Amino acid sequence: MKALLESLKPGDTDLELAQSLDPDRLPRHVAIIMDGNGRWAKKRNLPRIAGHKAGVGSVRTTVEVCAQLGIEALTLYAFSAENWKRPRTEVDMLWRLLRFYLRKELSDLDRNGIRLQALGRIDALPERVRDELAYVQEATSGNGGLRLNLAINYSGRAEIVDAVNAAIDRVRLEGNLGSLRIDEETISANLYSPALPDPDLLIRTSGEMRISNFLLWEIAYAELFVTETLWPDFNRTELLTALVDYQRRDRRFGGLSAGEPETFTPDDEIDAEEIVVSSQ
């Protein structure tokens, strides 16, 4: 948080937003569905890939601001398992962009203590992308700052299936298959990145009200923030606005607000006449 405040000059419009944040109540983990690159390009009569290129700028800014704020983890939906349905030229260009980003950003990521990890079925990616990812993951593996997760060839359902199969494989190896029981802990412990806290805040750009198979298990209690802004236009102001909005939420996790008084007494009876059943 201090790093962000120090980077803002007096009069900077983001200074007020940053100052209104409570540093003790920042989300530990922010996840983002980066959507709207195609529409951004279309509005400018540009090819879709121009939108993806512009989107890389928003990735940079978001990573930088999250690191400056001291947020623990940022997970970006870079390529879904369903994105293979796009034209081959677009998919190839996305791989080229990702490799370009990894190569260009490695020194900055490393200098800022950021640790990069890819989440998804990485084995299915082109070899050169896998190699580049492996290199950056290895080079940043000792860093203790922001955990930057790139969800690539990612599907939330596939992640749960993979977690269950990983649990089965483990007990089979141990020869205990007969005693296997799957519970929530088993699944959490076998996700692609089990050590991460669940996302507290899920941001989606470009206004669509969908989860799109993203982190289905992990977002059980995430706060959702949907902005109409297209991903290439998502900037520091937008991110700080989402964080301010998040801090206004009353997170109850299925319980009551902290300090809300008990209004039932143990003797309260259910009176059938009090319950009005509408027939319409």
Ligand code: FPP
């Ligand atoms: C969704 O926009 C965006 C994607 C499928 C790709 C996201 C990729 C980047 C931001 C660039 C590369 C990523 C990294 C991490 C360097 P869309 O094409 O679905 O937009 P539309 O809904 O307007 O068509």
